[in-house]
Amino acid sequence: MRTPVLEDRYGRIATDLRVSLTDRCNLRCSYCMPAEGLDWLPGEEVLTDDEVVRLVGIAVERLGVREVRFTGGEPLVRRGLVDIVARTAALRPRPEISLTTNALGLARTASALAAAGLDRVNASLDTIQADTFETITRRDRLDDVLEGLQAAREAGLGPVKINAVLLRGVNDTHAAELLRWSIREGFHLRFIEQMPLDAQHDWSRAEMITADEILATLEREFTLTPAAEPRGSAPAELFEVDGGPATVGIIASVTRPFCGDCDRVRLTADGQVRNCLFAREESDLRGALRGGASDEDLAERWVAAMLGKRAGHGIDDATFLQPTRPMSAIGG
Ligand code: SAM
Numbered sequence: 514m515r516t517p518v519l520e521d522r523y524g525r526i527a528t529d530l531r532v533s534l535t536d537r538c539n540l541r542c543s544y545c546m547p548a549e550g551l552d553w554l555p556g557e558e559v560l561t562d563d564e565v566v567r568l569v570g571i572a573v574e575r576l577g578v579r580e581v582r583f584t585g586g587e588p589l590v591r592r593g594l595v596d597i598v599a600r601t602a603a604l605r606p607r608p609e610i611s612l613t614t615n616a617l618g619l620a621r622t623a624s625a626l627a628a629a630g631l632d633r634v635n636a637s638l639d640t641i642q643a644d645t646f647e648t649i650t651r652r653d654r655l656d657d658v659l660e661g662l663q664a665a666r667e668a669g670l671g672p673v674k675i676n677a678v679l680l681r682g683v684n685d686t687h688a689a690e691l692l693r694w695s696i697r698e699g700f701h702l703r704f705i706e707q708m709p710l711d712a713q714h715d716w717s718r719a720e721m722i723t724a725d726e727i728l729a730t731l732e733r734e735f736t737l738t739p740a741a742e743p744r745g746s747a748p749a750e751l752f753e754v755d756g757g758p759a760t761v762g763i764i765a766s767v768t769r770p771f772c773g774d775c776d777r778v779r780l781t782a783d784g785q786v787r788n789c790l791f792a793r794e795e796s797d798l799r800g801a802l803r804g805g806a807s808d809e810d811l812a813e814r815w816v817a818a819m820l821g822k823r824a825g826h827g828i829d830d831a832t833f834l835q836p837t838r839p840m841s842a843i844g845g
């Protein structure tokens with residue numbers, strides 16, 4: 514019998530699983546959530562550590578997932594994180610394990626995470642100017658983030674990738690400074706186009722800083738040449754900076770969508786499979802799991818959940834509807 518894989522109707526096979534460990538966060542990035550936060554998921558709806566590890570195990574051992582990325586919300590606020598990473602690293606075949614984080618508190622946990630088997634960290638940082646950092650995140654915590662990033666590098670969790678979102682009139686003039694700093698620190702910077710995934714529904718196509726604008730801004734100060742490395746399913750288009758070896762990435766999710774090469778699937782903190790960030794339907798694995806479903810049964814449900822994956826996110830279509838869950842509750 515053919516080993517099941519997470520294949521959709523367009524022949525795309527998901528091998529990269531994003532697992533949201535919590536919808537809570539200790540920052541309040543304006544493009545992500547409102548100042549007052551959100552109504553967090555009730556505790557009993559959130560998967561326990563054992564449930565997370567069981568579902569990740571099914572994905573890795575039965576369904577061909579090769580990469581597991583823990584995210585949120587802010588995954589570092591999840592108490593069991595180090596243990597979840599260690600148990601994920603014990604799965605066979607051992608998946609690549611990474612963490613998407615705002616890096617707050619990473620200074621304390623980076624070495625324990627590395628020892629547990631974490632391979633890499635992707636951190637979010639939109640500016641290195643403290644006042645603008647506070648304007649965007651609504652918290653005065655830039656120094657903690659910078660310490661966290663250094664700790665990640667020292668713990669061997671590299672190459673540390675930095676994700677930055679540019680906001681018009683806020684930090685769009687900081688792009689070159691952020692790139693120069695990232696190169697100096699040995700971090701790999703990638704700019705992400707702002708997506709319609711904020712809880713407040715404030716996103717506007719006209720206000721969004723496009724990939725073309727980001728490139729034009731950077732090209733005023735650097736020579737950028739498309740990197741030779743094949744892009745594959747990676748969302749970032751890579752450019753060599755001033756002849757390399759340093760690179761900068763642009764993730765043009767809105768203006769140059771890469772849905773055709775998508776190899777991702779998501780599991781929310783409350784145990785729902787989402788076949789796309791922008792999916793409007795979810796498949797409930799938590800209910801089945803708590804109802805006594807076998808691993809085989811859960812794997813079958815997961816395979817079935819992929820069949821509804823749409824060809825593309827359709828942000829530019831007149832009929833586009835923003836998903837009900839914001840990014841922080843889906844797992845970015
Ligand atoms: N809290 C962690 C962090 O900030 O890295 C993980 C979750 S966060 C939702 C994951 C990524 O999504 C971050 O890099 C963040 O900048 C990005 N993000 C959040 N809202 C976004 C939006 N509306 N458009 C584009 N990226 C967004």
Ligand code: SF4
Pocket residue numbers: 538539540541542545546585586587614615637841
């Ligand atoms: Fe928190 Fe990450 Fe959202 Fe910022 S982007 S509010 S750090 S979940």
